[in-house]
Amino acid sequence: MPELPEVETIKRELKPKIINKKILACITLRDDVIAYPKPKAFCRAILNERVIDVTRKAKYLFLELTNEKKIIFHFRLSGTLSLRKLRTKPERFTRVIIKINGYQLFFNEPRVLGRLYLLQNKRRLPILKGLYNLGLEPIVDEFDLNYVRNNIKGRKAKIKALLLDQSICAGVGNIYSDEALFLAGIRPLRRAKRITIKETAKLVRSLKDVIKKGIDNYGTSVSDYHRTDGKDGNFQKFLYVYGKEDEPCRICGTKIILAKLGNRSTRYCPKCQK
Numbered sequence: 484m485p486e487l488p489e490v491e492t493i494k495r496e497l498k499p500k501i502i503n504k505k506i507l508a509c510i511t512l513r514d515d516v517i518a519y520p521k522p523k524a525f526c527r528a529i530l531n532e533r534v535i536d537v538t539r540k541a542k543y544l545f546l547e548l549t550n551e552k553k554i555i556f557h558f559r560l561s562g563t564l565s566l567r568k569l570r571t572k573p574e575r576f577t578r579v580i581i582k583i584n585g586y587q588l589f590f591n592e593p594r595v596l597g598r599l600y601l602l603q604n605k606r607r608l609p610i611l612k613g614l615y616n617l618g619l620e621p622i623v624d625e626f627d628l629n630y631v632r633n634n635i636k637g638r639k640a641k642i643k644a645l646l647l648d649q650s651i652c653a654g655v656g657n658i659y660s661d662e663a664l665f666l667a668g669i670r671p672l673r674r675a676k677r678i679t680i681k682e683t684a685k686l687v688r689s690l691k692d693v694i695k696k697g698i699d700n701y702g703t704s705v706s707d708y709h710r711t712d713g714k715d716g717n718f719q720k721f722l723y724v725y726g727k728e729d730e731p732c733r734i735c736g737t738k739i740i741l742a743k744l745g746n747r748s749t750r751y752c753p754k755c756q757k
């Protein structure tokens with residue numbers, strides 16, 4: 484569930500606190516969360532390295548370490564990070580603890596789907612193919628009408644499915660795609676090839692707006708996501724459709740509908756969205 488705004492929030496909160504600090508210990512409470520290399524090798528390799536940067540790409544977070552090592556966090560549906568003082572007890576769903584000079588970084592993951600990877604010397608990992616096949620993030624200038632048009636025109640797929648496609652809209656997930664489609668007045672189940680140029684332009688603007696507003700509000704806390712200090716984000720206060728099924732639309736009062744989209748779901752207002 485953490486999407487671009489949530490991972491960006493985690494990045495901004497961690498960076499000033501852990502930069503230039505040394506990794507003192509790594510403890511795995513669930514070995515399967517470490518996807519590469521083996522948990523013991525992972526922990527041994529990061530020990531005594533310093534954090535030289537904290538960066539983000541789409542929904543991935545990176546701790547860049549000395550000696551060209553890089554820890555990659557892929558949060559999937561319910562992963563989060565919390566930063567606590569030393570000697571704080573692990574939380575209910577803490578799967579990995581990384582002690583960083585004065586702090587403990589808890590990787591919490593109720594559903595145990597999120598994963599950690601360690602990359603060394605810029606080598607590529609075949610299991611991370613999603614990372615090497617990312618499209619543009621809506622917040623960059625190059626993500627414009629032309630870019631989106633070229634990616635959706637003539638396609639039979641439903642527009643919502645294309646917004647969730649990371650090779651088109653990097654960092655976008657269920658929350659921000661539902662909200663952007665609402666703001667653009669487009670039903671999520673419409674076929675992409677039926678979306679007009681004018682609607683596409685509106686969608687591009689809406690995507691940029693919701694993602695930016697999500698970042699400005701420290702992300703959306705509706706289920707598992709919390710900020711690194713355990714507090715909630717704020718963007719849930721501004722949602723129109725995500726998680727609002729059966730509630731009246733804030734604009735027109737019509738009941739928000741929950742619809743299936745493959746194995747995902749989507750919400751929309753049948754009156755405001757055409």
Ligand SMILES: [Zn+2]
Nearest residue numbers: 732735752755
């Ligand atoms: Zn409505």
